[in-house]
Amino acid sequence: LYNTLFSPLVLAASLETLGETARGATADHIRRVLRSSSQKEAPSAASYPQALRSAVDSNLTAFTLRAASALFTKQVAALDQNFLKRARSGGVGRIGLNHVALGSGGKKPDSATFHTWAQGATGTDNVAQLSKEPQAQSGALVLANALRIKGLWEKGFGESSEDLRTFLGVKYTRVPLMHRSGIYRHYEDVANMVQVLELGLRGGEASMLILLPFLVEKLERLEKLITLEQLQSWHSKLTDTSLALSLPRVTLRSSLNLQAALTTLGLVDVWTQGKADFSGLGGAKGQMHLGGVLHWASLEFSPDSGHKKEAKDGEEATVEEEEEEDVDVSPKMFYADHSFVVMVMDKASGALVLMGAMDVAEGRSLHDEL
Numbered sequence: 408l409y410n411t412l413f414s415p416l417v418l419a420a421s422l423e424t425l426g427e428t429a430r431g432a433t434a435d436h437i438r439r440v441l442r443s444s445s446q447k448e449a450p451s452a453a454s455y456p457q458a459l460r461s462a463v464d465s466n467l468t469a470f471t472l473r474a475a476s477a478l479f480t481k482q483v484a485a486l487d488q489n490f491l492k493r494a495r496s497g498g499v500g501r502i503g504l505n506h507v508a509l510g511s512g513g514k515k516p517d518s519a520t521f522h523t524w525a526q527g528a529t530g531t532d533n534v535a536q537l538s539k540e541p542q543a544q545s546g547a548l549v550l551a552n553a554l555r556i557k558g559l560w561e562k563g564f565g566e567s568s569e570d571l572r573t574f575l576g577v578k579y580t581r582v583p584l585m586h587r588s589g590i591y592r593h594y595e596d597v598a599n600m601v602q603v604l605e606l607g608l609r610g611g612e613a614s615m616l617i618l619l620p621f622l623v624e625k626l627e628r629l630e631k632l633i634t635l636e637q638l639q640s641w642h643s644k645l646t647d648t649s650l651a652l653s654l655p656r657v658t659l660r661s662s663l664n665l666q667a668a669l670t671t672l673g674l675v676d677v678w679t680q681g682k683a684d685f686s687g688l689g690g691a692k693g694q695m696h697l698g699g700v701l702h703w704a705s706l707e708f709s710p711d712s713g714h715k716k717e718a719k720d721g722e723e724a725t726v727e728e729e730e731e732e733d734v735d736v737s738p739k740m741f742y743a744d745h746s747f748v749v750m751v752m753d754k755a756s757g758a759l760v761l762m763g764a765m766d767v768a769e770g771r772s773l774h775d776e777l
């Protein structure tokens with residue numbers, strides 16, 4: 408299984424909405440997970456939608472974002488229509504939770520329904536197949552999120568500064584690498600052998616953080632290092648640095664069933680018919696359980712700063728002249744031709760809009776070694 412990408416923020420907001428229908432221990436477990444995945448200064452119950460709204464407000468400035476959430480139900484009767492209506496409207500967060508009833512068929516038609524929904528939600532046919540399809544039993548609820556993001560750089564890459572290189576991931580692939588020299592917020596953690604780079608997104612309300620190991624290696628070591636404290640420590644050490652930056656022009660795509668991960672975070676019992684209590688959604692205690700939490704996400708690395716789009720009058724668009732930057736004659740190299748970790752952060756709320764790992768860059772495969 409290669410490449411993981413998900414939105415802690417969109418997931419948390421949808422889980423919180425579903426949590427409104429939970430009762431008893433089920434409600435406690437959902438609250439516990441939402442707290443454990445939240446920032447240190449535990450936000451109040453209302454802060455996920457607020458953080459989500461703040462991120463959605465950056466749509467079309469910091470990035471282009473398409474996102475949708477759904478609640479699939481398998482053969483459940485008597486759902487609370489008021490809740491479904493409220494959830495669909497999205498409330499503060501403005502990403503609605505749509506209800507989709509699964510048919511009476513088995514796993515195959517359900518999988519097709521999930522896949523088609525994800526395609527519609529992200530507006531693209533190119534949606535990764537789920538590595539682990541859920542088997543929705545009668546009474547199952549399946550929570551799903553799908554999103555597609557393209558970052559718009561504060562400092563865009565020129566069209567011509569690009570060439571074809573080998574990305575040394577878990578598989579070797581040929582991909583276009585974009586190059587740009589400039590001043591960036593950067594920190595070199597020598598002890599942990601990782602470079603930390605913050606890339607500003609347009610408008611200054613959000614930024615992207617890239618963690619690149621010094622050497623070509625699998626990301627397990629780095630993933631173990633990542634804690635909230637570590638991230639804050641890295642962030643506090645970033646300084647303006649002259650960099651020769653190279654990034655692959657690819658789209659990072661993933662599809663996940665987060666059941667195991669959420670169980671590790673403390674979401675237990677909710678998966679078990681008879682133990683779970685979603686009676687706030689209708690029916691009696693024990694009639695419904697969570698049958699899966701599905702997550703599709705893609706992040707496009709493009710050269711764009713997005714400035715072009717603002718050109719008017721149908722004229723040939725011109726990229727805004729960039730400010731001259733005083734780059735050193737021999738800038739530090741940040742050469743992302745091997746596996747790295749990426750995050751997108753909303754500055755106002757500090758929330759993680761996106762988090763993921765690029766193990767393989769989509770491109771023509773060279774060979775299957777490493």
Ligand SMILES: *[C@@H]1O[C@H](CO)[C@@H](O)[C@H](O)[C@H]1NC(C)=O
Pocket residue numbers: 463466467471472473474502
């Ligand atoms: C972002 O803006 C586009 C274009 O207006 C819109 O289609 C899309 O739904 C917006 N995304 C969100 C999450 O609101």
